[in-house]
Amino acid sequence: MSHIAMYSGVYEEIRGYAELLDKVLVELKGGTGLPHDEDRRKLGQFLTALNAPQKGDLTMRLIHILLRDNGEIDQSELAKIGERLETEDVDNSVIEPLERLAQSLEQEQATAMARMRMRG
Amino acid sequence: MERGQRLISMIPTGLAREFHRLEDICRERLVNVLDELDKLINDPETLRPRNQPERLRRYKRAIWEMDLLETVCIAALERAKDFDKHLNRLIERIRIEIAYPMLPPVVTPLSQSYFQTYPRFNLMLVPLGEGHFLLHLPDMYHELAHPLLISRYDRRIQPFKDSFLEVTEVVTAYIEDELEREKRGGGPPLISFYLQQWLKCWIVNWTTELFCDLFALYTLGPAYAWSHLHLAATRGEDPFKVPTLSSGSATHPADGARMVVMLHGLTLIGFAPEAVEIEARWNELLTAARAHPDPDYRRCFPKRMLEIVAEKALAGVKGMNCRVVDPATDDVVHNILNGAWREFWHNPADYAEWEKSAVEALRQECLKVAS
Secondary structure (H helix, E strand, O other): OOHHHHHHHHHHHHHHHHHHHHHHHHHHHHOOOOOOOHHHHHHHHHHHHHOOHHHOOHHHHHHHHHHHOOOOOOHHHHHHHHHHOOOOOOOHHHHHHHHHHHHHHHHHHHHHHHHHHHHO | OHHHHHHHHHOOOOOOHHHHHHHHHHHHHHHHHHHHHHHHHHOHHHHOHHHHHHHHHHHHHHHHHHHHHHHHHHHHHHOHHHOOHHHHHHHHHHHHHHOOOOOOOEEEEEEOOOOEEEHHHOEEEEEOOHHHOOOOOOHHHHHHHHHHHHOOOOOOOHHHHHHHHHHHHHHHHHHHHHHHHHHHHOOOHHHHHHHHHHHHHHHHHHHHHHHHHHHHHHHHOHHHHHHHHHHHHHHOOOOOOOOOOOOOOOOOOOHHHHHHHHHHHHHHOOOHHHHHHHHHHHHHHHHHHOOOOOHHHHHHOOHHHHHHHHHHHHHHHHHOOOOOOOOOOOOHHHHHHHHHHHHHHHOHHHHHHHHHHHHHHHHHHHHHHHO
C-alpha cells in the first residue's frame, strides 16, 4: 500500500471519533445533553475503552498508541471522564480534558493529511 | 460550498457497473460535507462564541474530506473511461479462487505510486499497463487484505482481526519489556524514544503491512515472495533500516523483516524448498547491496517475534476459510502467477515472449468468469 493510501487510512480511522467528540462538547457546553443521550453514551464508551485497548478494536488500539506519548493527554483521566459522562456530574473539569483530546485528534489528522499531500 | 457542488457535477454519468458503488460513496460523502458546511455557516448553536473551537475543527475536517474526495474519488471517476475490464475480471476471478469473504474492489489503472488501496472507497489503484504483465500482479492479493482489517461486525473476518490484535499484544508486551529494561539500566533516553516510536510504527502501520503480505503469501504462494524480492531489489531502501532521528520508513516495515516473515510463512504451508530458494536469492541481493542488520534492526524486529506474526496470521487466514495454498493447489490464476516466476528464473531470456502468451491465456480464463 502506498504512503498516501496509508495516511488516508489513519485519517479516516480517527475522523469518526473526532466528530463525535466535537458534537458532545457542544452539547456539554450548552448544557443541552443528557447522560443517556446516544452520542454521550458512545463517547463515554470510547473514553473508557481507550484506556483499556486490549479489549478494544483496531481503531481504538491505533488511537491509544497515537496518544500514548502525548503529554497533554492522560488516558486514565479520560476513562474517569467517560464514567462521569453517564451522570449529571459534568463541569469544566470534564470539558477541558475533552477539549485537549479534541485538539490532539485534530493534530493527528492534520499530520496524516499533510503527509498525504507531501507525498502526493 | 461552491467547490463541493462543482465536484458533484464533475461525477461522470454512464459509468461502468463496477464504478457504481464508488460513485454512490463519493456522492453521499460530498453531500454530507455540504450539509456540514451549511450547518457551520447557518446553525445558530454552532455560531455561538463558546463553540468556535469546535466550529473551526469541524470546518477543517470538512475541507480535508473534500480534499480526499477530490484527489482520490473524483480523480478515479473522471478517468473511469480508461477502466481496465481485464483487471476487474481478474480480481473477481481471484475472489472466487481464494474464497475472499468480501466484495472485490473496483480496480483502476491510474496509480502513480505502485499498487494502492482505499478500503473505504472500495478502490484499488494499479500502475498503468500492469494488466499486460504478470510478475507484480501478486501485489493485488496484498491489497485485497487491507479492507479485511477495517471491516466491522463480520464474523467470517473476525479470526483475521483477532490474530492481528494478538500480534499487537505480543509486540506491545515486547517493547514495554525493552523500555523497562532501558529504564532499569539507565540507558540513553534516545533508545527509549526509538522504542516508543517503533511501537507506534508496529501498531499503526507495520502489523497491517505484514498481515497483508501474509494474506497474499498464504492465498497465492511463493509468487508473492518472489514479487516482493523483486520489488525490494528494484525500489527498496536499505532492507535493515529502522526509523531513527535521521531516516527509516515509519510506514512500512524493513524489507529484511518482511522477508523473514514470508520465508517462515512459506515453510509453515509446505513450501520449505521454495523458501530456501528465495532465501538464497535474497542473500545474493544483500551481498550485492552490502546490507547488514545492525543492533537497532535486531531489537526492532526480533526474529522470533516475526515468526509469531507469520504463525498468528496463518491462523487468521485459515479462520476466515480462505483458500490457503499448498504444493498441490491447482487453480488458474494461482498457476499462472506462480508459473510466471518459475519461468522467469528458469528461462529469463525468453520470458517476455512466454509472458505474452500467458497474459492472453489469463485474459481468456477471466472472460469465462465474466460470461
